[in-house]
Amino acid sequence: MGESGQELISDYCGAAETTxxxxxxxxxxxxxxxxxxxAVRIIIExxxxxxxxxxxxxxxxxxxxxxxALT
Known part of the structure; x- marks a missing residue:
């Protein structure tokens, strides 16, 4: 997909939900x-x-x- 792993996978432990x-x-x-x-989720758009x-x-x-499936 062209992104680095750091851009694709985001770890949000301790972050505010709005953030x-x-x-x-x-x-x-x-x-x-x-x-x-x-909690592990897949987010699209x-x-x-x-x-x-x-x-x-x-x-x-x-x-x-x-x-x-989407392409």
Missing amino acids: FREDLKMKNMSIYVCRELE GIPVVTHLGNLAKACCLLLGLTY
Whole structure:
């Protein structure tokens, strides 16, 4: 997709909810990770499309599938 891993995967532990929501609206695709709550979500165009994934590896696999399905 051309992005670096740092742009694709965002760790928002301890951040205010408004902070990460505003940041995620700016990205086309992103994986949201909060290790404290074990929350892993896939965000597309600022909207959470898959939630409660449990781990980053599963999120990466599903994001590849979603990318393939959407193109």
